[in-house]
Amino acid sequence: MRIDPASPVPKYAQLRDLLLDWIEETQLSVDGAIPSERELGVRYGLSRMTVRQTIDHLVSEGKLYRVPGKGTFLARPKIEMSLRMASFTEDMRSRGFAPGAQDLARRVEAARGHVARMLDIDTGAPVHHIERLRTADGEPMAIERSNIPLSVAPGLAERSLSGRSLYQLLEDEYGLILDSGEQTIEAGLCDPTDARLLGLPPGSAVLLLQRRSFVNGKCVELAISTYRADRYQLHSTLDPRQ
Ligand code: GLP
The missing domain is CATH 3.40.1410.10 (Chorismate lyase-like)
Structure with a gap:
């Protein structure tokens, strides 16, 4: 699945869905790391700012958490x-x-x-x-x-x-x-x-x-x-x- 530039859905929201699918498909375990912002930017052809926006959303929803200097990880289910x-x-x-x-x-x-x-x-x-x-x-x-x-x-x-x-x-x-x-x-x-x-x-x-x-x-x-x-x-x- 790729980002569709012609879609009316904002790119950060498309990335959110792609990332959640990736987490499910790879069966990422709790505390498992997601790819870095740089890797995600390259993989989906997105700016670092867009990737950060997606991750900020997922962090504020409690789905991911950040450890400064280490990366972003999958949070425990609520x-x-x-x-x-x-x-x-x-x-x-x-x-x-x-x-x-x-x-x-x-x-x-x-x-x-x-x-x-x-x-x-x-x-x-x-x-x-x-x-x-x-x-x-x-x-x-x-x-x-x-x-x-x-x-x-x-x-x-x-x-x-x-x-x-x-x-x-x-x-x-x-x-x-x-x-x-x-x-x-x-x-x-x-x-x-x-x-x-x-x-x-x-x-x-x-x-x-x-x-x-x-x-x-x-x-x-x-x-x-x-x-x-x-x-x-x-x-x-x-x-x-x-
Ligand atoms: C729930 C209710 C509270 C109640 C409590 C009692 O959490 N929302 O209104 O006081 O249970 O819990 P316990 O019996 O474990 O002390």
Whole structure:
């Protein structure tokens, strides 16, 4: 396949497709090197600037990564974000990663504004606020900020969460089996504090999740989370009857 100079598709975009095909056909392994910008320029008869534009795009999409002075390499595939009720622990285990959690903050505070409304409790009612850095095989993946009304899980503040699933704890100790939920996911930019925790440059793209989980129609958790957009992608199956 060659670059078609008569095509209305810009040359950098044609090169993008050619490069992705080449990666598939050669079954390039993760961390494998792609040809240098100079080689690609010669191979496809393109200027260095056009080649760089293509690679910049693929790097910003998270498909490739650069190592200064060494070259450009194939990145790991992104993790498909679960659109099920699964806990982080279950989700990571099902993908063969070891889940982890590092406590960032835990306190009981008075619910205000958005949190009170989303949990459907009175303003000022006490809530457990739990912030955790979630990891997969030790690598930071997300920051989860959970809010749980004190009334649904009294004494939760005294229970250790280290190495433990919050959902499992709610089930084992409070008999709370989550039976429905709703979730919104939107794109955002990472603030400097979260960026430092996630090991990302400030202002990196992230996915902002808000999940409300229910037991018998009562909202028991409002989680507001920041997920790395360079490691996650959304995937859903589509059914025309739904
Ligand atoms: C998911 C949900 C969070 C929830 C978490 C519990 O990531 N988005 O709302 O707090 O799972 O995970 P775990 O049970 O592993 O602590």
